[in-house]
Amino acid sequence: MAELKGYMGKVLLIDLTEQNHRLFPWTDKDRKRTIGGKIMAGDILFQHVRPGMKAFDEDNWIVVTTGPLTGSGCPNTSRFNISTISPLTNIVTSSNCGGDFGLSLKRAGYDAVIFTGKAKEPTTVEITADDVKFKSAEDIWGLKITESQEKLPKDTDKLVIGPAGENRVLYSCVFSGERTSGRGGVGAVFGDKMLKAVTVKGVQTAPVAKPEKLKKFNRKWVKTLMTHPLTGRQLPKMGTAGLVSAMQAHGILATRNFSAGRYEDFEMVSGEELTANHLLSNSACTTCVIRCGRAVKVDGKTVKGPELEILGLLGPNILNNDIEQILKWNYELDEWGMDTISAAGTIAFAMELNEKGMWDCGLEFGKTDNISETFEKIAHREGIGDELANGSKRMSDKFGGKEFAIQAKGMELAAYEPRRAVGMGLGYATANRGGCHLNAGYMVVLEGLGLDVDSLTPHGKAAITIMFQNLMEAISACGSCMFTSYAVFPGFLVEKPNWLLTRAILTAFPYVGPAVNILNKFTRLAQINIPLIPHSKALNLVCDFHATLGTLLTVGSHGYNMERMANVILGQKAGADKLPKRLTEVPQDPNDPRTKVPLERLKKDYYRARGWKDGIPTYKTLKRFNVDMSKDYYDRVVREARADG
């Protein structure tokens, strides 16, 4: 049990082969080292994985974790995390979800649940405070997401996969309500383990250390979020879809499989169009005060509306200007249980392969009448769907076109075209789980969206990327939505973009790199709590452990280094932090050589600041950030990683 408050103090380990369960040891020391969520899951996997282990091995673990703020009453803290070895990338993937499963898991008395083994037949696992039951899921195997959910007990919260997960589509996902644990193919690992669904229910609450102070503090936190121009105005009013026009203006709206950053018809697929003509209401994860979700109508049903990613990747990126099609495809992808980003990115790649005569698949830019049937084929791995279900990297291994397969470490990039936001390019390349914008540190918010820092200069980008990667890692570990971190920028910087003071600060921003790097290296120096990052103060009030901004940075660094090392153990080679040549060698504007990602230069700064060599943490760095590994083992896996990396 935990002495620390905020935790339920128990981690459940469920063996699907043996159909039994036990408690997994996890101590307060572990809790302090990892906080929870993504970093806790990463730590558990780091200790578990061995060289050569693969996603579909029986002993690959699925680790579902919550954070100490989950269920604490703090705003935007219903998030939970699922980590496992990804079938798409063969390294660790972590996928954050806003559904209610995490809240309910804590109510059942658990901070986390680990699944190992493989069931012999389709299975639903039912978790309650006193028991774990294994039930046949034959009756729901083959059903889409909503239908599956409807057939499970109403008084439970659920994790469910769709046909895509059952058929091991490498980018299939897991649903909790309408929210998705989307990236990296977690759904395929569920499917491989014949784990169709998990239900959970309970009535317990996690103890809070200072409940009265927390209530007062939360009131202030909610006020900060609700009055900040990004979290209180833009996100609630426009959702993430509001970014389409800002990305167009800045030239970072992925268009025609990332061959351009602007799309003539962008207004037809923009957040403004969505808001004016399709939005029914906002929707939100439980406990959220921002409410960035959108509800829209598709075929007469009220369903989840599209995020920026899908508007961009199934709009400009495949030269489609029909927003109604996108609403429908978004719904279809959800129902099949597929990651919208990877599905859309893979389709765009296939279109270009076809155009170049490299794979005759019938998919064409601007042609929309065969997209729905293609999604169905992917979900069932039929015909061309069997190739598309493997993602763009494997397809480029087979058909060629590596230079325009828009992925990093096997994971398709989000809709931000990074050649005019080079820090974002560095983030995509270095993100542990692959081409992910959030795990990347989300530099694009500085590089022209929220703020206007010079987006083409490499100066200072490595330092700021590292700081954001670590910070977002830690915020996620708390159980908080990462969008709460956008309130970190003082309001005037965002609201008054043309003030002299704003411009002076933003001009100077790339030059604060050396100072930021001191903090990146000596994370414990930041022994303060700052109102703009309230998460550390919240940890004090909920858990009663002394947490500061420095704690978040230290734990975030621990998480980032450890996850990287887990990837190296799993076979990630030195030099794996790459982007396709289209983004690093071909300027977006032929007349401006700066409009490409100067990745080698950026990586040099990044590795130096992180204490990494060729993308691998040095042993000294691991020690600095409390990553426990014997020197012999370290030397062995690093030698392997350098062998022909």
Added chain:
Amino acid sequence: MAKVTVKLFGVLRVDTGLATSEVSANKLGDIFKFVNEEITEIYEERHRDDPELERPDAISFSDAIVYINGKRCPRKGRKLSDGDEIWLMSPASGG
């Protein structure tokens, strides 16, 4: 005076109801007067249908991210030419 097109995006458009406006102006700073007049007109019309509707704040140069013909422009004194397309945007994040 140059005849220019002003387009509003993001929260600025949603709050004010104004998407596009044709304006005659010499300098960037001059367009705001005209844009705000139109916003007031639109508001008064919308307000008749929806008495609860709050009056949107007037937009000033310092509030908006400004692009002229696809290039960011932070100078209020920038001279305008016939056919210029000016975008006024609100900051955005999330994804």
